[in-house]
Amino acid sequence: MEITPRILKGFRDFLPSGEIRRKQLIRILEDQFHAFGFVPIDTPMLEYAQVLLGKGGGETDKQVYRFEDHGGRDVALRFDLTVPFARYMAMHRNELYLPFKRFHISKVFRGENTQRGRYREFTQCDFDIVGTETLSSDLEIVLMIVSAFEALRVPGVTVHLSHRGVFNRFLRHHGAQDRGEEVLRVVDKLRKVGREATLEALTELTSREVAEKALAFIGAQGTYGEILTTIEDLSGGPGPESARLRELGAALEQLVPAGTVLLDPSITRGLDYYTGVVFETFIKGAENIGSVCSGGRYDDLVALYSRESMPGVGASIGLDRLLAALEELDVGTGEPAAVDLLITMQDTELTAHYHELARTFRAAGLRVEVFPEQQKLGRQFAFAERKGIPLALVCGAEEKASGTVNLRILADRENRENLKPEEARQLAVQLIRNPEK
Amino acid sequence: MEITPRILKGFRDFLPSGEIRRKQLIRILEDQFHAFGFVPIDTPMLEYAQVLLGKGGGETDKQVYRFEDHGGRDVALRFDLTVPFARYMAMHRNELYLPFKRFHISKVFRGENTQRGRYREFTQCDFDIVGTETLSSDLEIVLMIVSAFEALRVPGVTVHLSHRGVFNRFLRHHGAQDRGEEVLRVVDKLRKVGREATLEALTELTSREVAEKALAFIGAQGTYGEILTTIEDLSGGPGPESARLRELGAALEQLVPAGTVLLDPSITRGLDYYTGVVFETFIKGAENIGSVCSGGRYDDLVALYSRESMPGVGASIGLDRLLAALEELDVGTGEPAAVDLLITMQDTELTAHYHELARTFRAAGLRVEVFPEQQKLGRQFAFAERKGIPLALVCGAEEKASGTVNLRILADRENRENLKPEEARQLAVQLIRNPEK
Numbered sequence: 016m017e018i019t020p021r022i023l024k025g026f027r028d029f030l031p032s033g034e035i036r037r038k039q040l041i042r043i044l045e046d047q048f049h050a051f052g053f054v055p056i057d058t059p060m061l062e063y064a065q066v067l068l069g070k071g072g073g074e075t076d077k078q079v080y081r082f083e084d085h086g087g088r089d090v091a092l093r094f095d096l097t098v099p100f101a102r103y104m105a106m107h108r109n110e111l112y113l114p115f116k117r118f119h120i121s122k123v124f125r126g127e128n129t130q131r132g133r134y135r136e137f138t139q140c141d142f143d144i145v146g147t148e149t150l151s152s153d154l155e156i157v158l159m160i161v162s163a164f165e166a167l168r169v170p171g172v173t174v175h176l177s178h179r180g181v182f183n184r185f186l187r188h189h190g191a192q193d194r195g196e197e198v199l200r201v202v203d204k205l206r207k208v209g210r211e212a213t214l215e216a217l218t219e220l221t222s223r224e225v226a227e228k229a230l231a232f233i234g235a236q237g238t239y240g241e242i243l244t245t246i247e248d249l250s251g252g253p254g255p256e257s258a259r260l261r262e263l264g265a266a267l268e269q270l271v272p273a274g275t276v277l278l279d280p281s282i283t284r285g286l287d288y289y290t291g292v293v294f295e296t297f298i299k300g301a302e303n304i305g306s307v308c309s310g311g312r313y314d315d316l317v318a319l320y321s322r323e324s325m326p327g328v329g330a331s332i333g334l335d336r337l338l339a340a341l342e343e344l345d346v347g348t349g350e351p352a353a354v355d356l357l358i359t360m361q362d363t364e365l366t367a368h369y370h371e372l373a374r375t376f377r378a379a380g381l382r383v384e385v386f387p388e389q390q391k392l393g394r395q396f397a398f399a400e401r402k403g404i405p406l407a408l409v410c411g412a413e414e415k416a417s418g419t420v421n422l423r424i425l426a427d428r429e430n431r432e433n434l435k436p437e438e439a440r441q442l443a444v445q446l447i448r449n450p451e452k
Numbered sequence: 453m454e455i456t457p458r459i460l461k462g463f464r465d466f467l468p469s470g471e472i473r474r475k476q477l478i479r480i481l482e483d484q485f486h487a488f489g490f491v492p493i494d495t496p497m498l499e500y501a502q503v504l505l506g507k508g509g510g511e512t513d514k515q516v517y518r519f520e521d522h523g524g525r526d527v528a529l530r531f532d533l534t535v536p537f538a539r540y541m542a543m544h545r546n547e548l549y550l551p552f553k554r555f556h557i558s559k560v561f562r563g564e565n566t567q568r569g570r571y572r573e574f575t576q577c578d579f580d581i582v583g584t585e586t587l588s589s590d591l592e593i594v595l596m597i598v599s600a601f602e603a604l605r606v607p608g609v610t611v612h613l614s615h616r617g618v619f620n621r622f623l624r625h626h627g628a629q630d631r632g633e634e635v636l637r638v639v640d641k642l643r644k645v646g647r648e649a650t651l652e653a654l655t656e657l658t659s660r661e662v663a664e665k666a667l668a669f670i671g672a673q674g675t676y677g678e679i680l681t682t683i684e685d686l687s688g689g690p691g692p693e694s695a696r697l698r699e700l701g702a703a704l705e706q707l708v709p710a711g712t713v714l715l716d717p718s719i720t721r722g723l724d725y726y727t728g729v730v731f732e733t734f735i736k737g738a739e740n741i742g743s744v745c746s747g748g749r750y751d752d753l754v755a756l757y758s759r760e761s762m763p764g765v766g767a768s769i770g771l772d773r774l775l776a777a778l779e780e781l782d783v784g785t786g787e788p789a790a791v792d793l794l795i796t797m798q799d800t801e802l803t804a805h806y807h808e809l810a811r812t813f814r815a816a817g818l819r820v821e822v823f824p825e826q827q828k829l830g831r832q833f834a835f836a837e838r839k840g841i842p843l844a845l846v847c848g849a850e851e852k853a854s855g856t857v858n859l860r861i862l863a864d865r866e867n868r869e870n871l872k873p874e875e876a877r878q879l880a881v882q883l884i885r886n887p888e889k
Binding site: 017018019020021022023026027028029030031034035037038042045049050051052054055056057058059060061062063065066069077080082083084085086088090092102103105106107110111112114116117122124126136144147149150151152154155158262265266269270319320321322353354357360363366367369370371373374377381382383384385386387388398401402404 | 454455456457458459460463464465466467468471472474475479482486487488489491492493494495496497498499500502503506514517519520521522523525527529539540542543544547548549551553554559561563573581584586587588589591592595699702703706707756757758759790791794797800803804806807808810811814818819820821822823824825835838839841
């Protein structure tokens, strides 16, 4: 009896075209991270459940793939890259140098409801600077984001910036610090539920007056400086948090194109985790898909595992969402050519000759495939077109005897005949490197 | 209460130095695969247990991480990349072109006994050509192996080649085809248990005469051609299987350096799976660590999932074993420099200036880190040395005012002072690209 080949809901196979794109994207990001001095790490997919979940409970737990292994250990698949990073820093602190800058691109698992279009296995790309609280590191994370998206050739990004500390100051100033978490949760849904419903929910949590001020805070309008002054005033005057936002704004004005960074007090990043700057990143022309890179500053990464504290700032790119955005924007799409040249098989007797030719074309920097079967030439050309290979080389016994080859430019249905292999190589390189000529 | 940070036995954290090396290795392999027209795919880490394990039973099952998910599904972490590839080809055959050449580099999971130095999470690198039975595809897999290891700059490899079909023919010729699997299992342990014990075990399975002939077969000595003639004679004369070995040998003689490929009838690759050529690959000078790339030809990849058959030939590189071998051979080791230049922080007031300098050095192709805190210069230099950064840039308020910077070559404790930023960039690029000057 055969077994029906199928995969789990929320999990995906990647066909070559999609996987080539994903790998290209990851290489570009990796090169950018290296250019800024971030280094890669890796951690296990599977860990002790207690280490990943802490004391447990809450929404996350229900989504975690958790089970008992052969040795009776309570284990779980990682559901993000932040918790393993915290555990990693607590364990390896003495083998590393601080400030430590790492990136980590890998898969995580969440048993989410797939009806919302979510995947249960997806790729995260996290980067953090830990062991320092300086302006320079806040600045660098933002520059890293801008630079990464530049390298990906998106039409441009807008980084929406805010500071959790200024908002906390606002809450304290109005005696609402006890309801902080609940207020944040309500504010976070403003765009979804609208102004009126938010005002009502906030009034219930605090008072009508504070609720209105909170909405004035998160809806502040104007230039970076004007907005900053508004939220500073609403939170009882200047403080170190607003000073950081001011310095950061001034540095970014020097370093990134105008309009790249916006002060947006509505960004709060729901979770209690963040304590300093927070940000979300939107691609120009694809704002509808939401933030493609979010993060912020936190007080202590390793609190769960160690008494020494470790502040940091970091961000996370949702690779799946980003790929969707790039596709929507038609950035660098079209089936990426995986191979430059197909050496057709005219005569199996010449198998070694074809592979020798392939070697010399590869030495010239081309990606070369040898068709393994002697089939009709038309079928071999069709294979090349199916795989997106632009050039084909044809060589039979006669050509071999006369030391020549024929090159076919598939898109043009055009042949260049009786070329010396060296001429064919030069022509192929030229056609691949300058396809418009 | 804190939670003790720890990881599961058989699982590993990767520190930056190790992870950088692993990623470099993978890039080199990926580029080589692309050069030969192999394309990447990916499949889920987690699949239906039935799909991965078939009708189940056997040694593999005990090692599989298998559990019930939230939806009550019987699921398992993949334990190799071959079974998912078979399932993938059965599902996606109509979306792909045949012959199909794929590579897949990813993690797999086995709850093995860690006392034997095995990992429970490790990286496999598989490449296969499916949908064709030709000489060209057998040849190409061997060329791919030789080329991949050349690109990794190992001192050289020896590919030990044999053909399961010739051995099966030998067994049939001596009426021992029914004991085929058991004979293969015994033969596979020859190197471990020695000639005498093997002879005894084979005699029990067959007869003294056949056992001696079997040992003559697997121990055949001489040139490629001589060995081929010996095993041909022992298996009742020429057949299509020995003809394939002969053609393959002739083609390889033309295409790879002498001594790269050996005919070695002791290679049988235990499992019943293979039906044609089989091979193992040893690194010259590190033969003791065993085969770093093994594989062979099989009749039908998708038998479990589909009635249409799909022949193929493939190989698998054990990435962990390979990394160990490269380390042992001291190939390209030494902490890889992750960053070229550290811009030290002399004055936090100049934060934006440092990041602007960093941008211009990055534009010149360098990997540049800005130290985020104003610490004593000596400590910043020490940080650079710890991270393996060879150059440091020093710029205080005075230098900024005069439009200059100082460059420090850390290994030499040497400073080049009062350089224009453009001069410093040229010098840094020169020092990084030609470190010996």
